[in-house]
Amino acid sequence: MTYQRLTRDQIVQRVAKDIPEGAYVNLGIGLPTKIANYLDKDKEIFLHSENGVLGMGPAPAPEDQDPELINAGKEYITLLTGGSFFHHGDSFTMMRGGHIDICVLGAFQVAANGDLANWHTGAADAIPAVGGAMDLAVGARNVYVTMEHVTKSGEPKIVTRCTYPLTGVACVNRIYTDLAVIDVTPDGLIVREMVTGMSFDELQAVTDAPLIDGRKA
Template sequence: MKRLSRDEMAKRVASDIPEGAYVNLGIGVPTLVANHLDASKEIFLHSENGVLGMGPAPAKGEEDDELINAGKQHVTLLTGGSYFHHADSFAMMRGGHLDFCVLGAFQVSAQGDLANWHTGAPDAIPAVGGAMDLAIGAKQVYVMMEHLTKQGESKIVSACSYPVTGVNCVNRIYTDLAVIDVTPEGLAVREICTDIGFDELVKLTGVPLIDATRKAAA
């Protein structure tokens, strides 16, 4: 079965970020989205440690140790970019000033509940960061994750078994297999990104799905 690579997933997410959007890219895989944004669009990338106007990752050898994102990764700053106190940064997040955030996840429920900060395992290190603030503060919450765990279990579940970050907050899920919207009617598959059919995707996911691919094609 063909799967999208993480870079291909990031490129797919980036294609849905519109001109003029203010966007936070969560720690980990979502930061790859910055490398695939359309350079002809003016998009403002925000980081909760107090940066607005980030660009793609720097070329090797051009890293600046004083210019990092919340995940401690080196970033670049576009013309007009700015730095500020992290308290101001969180005020932006909590005040509803971000159009989109892209977060990783351990699980997303069929109702759009998000679990991404702790697995609940006794030896796991909790890492909530700004995830709760982003989940409730951003106007649109996109999740970017592999569809299945390493054990082959679906990360899209009927109800989260891990500690929940935010309730009914996820709008769209991007995986290495599909693009799925969380709607009042249920999980609507907008796009299948692999060589499998809808029925096989439902079987792998393990929760009811709505086939919206035909409507999208029309």
């Protein structure tokens, strides 16, 4: 069968559909930050950044960029009406205290039990970048991961057991890739959606961990 992988923009568009009204959401550095551009404007959703911002909007137009309005990834942001700034320590109190409903993070690997590895590949020349990911992984009520399904060399990123240093243990709830949407459950990895034209066997072939077909007929 033939299938078309989702683009990075299509991945974050899919995640945006699952963020409910009233949610407090942290968007991790990299791909997750693009979700802000695709949220339903009719929903009141509170975007949080670990450098101490609550109430972010979509990315600004180039002519509206303000060097005093940035997120944790040093990207330009907009601030919605009612948005606020606060101390870095207060921001981490939100993260560690269970006040974030959803955090969306990128990943190098996700294990079958929900272990997350997203800060270091272990390579000698790699630059480790922990940031607030460890705090978010254990502090947020729900952890979503966005990533390509395989590495550039074709190695699976959804694995039976992570081989990279862990960010958090059994913390991931849902995985969004360019091929599928997968829930991490006590019963295993349950596939909820796949790209059009792809067979379940094809998805399993590019996934190290065993999958369960949970798609509705």
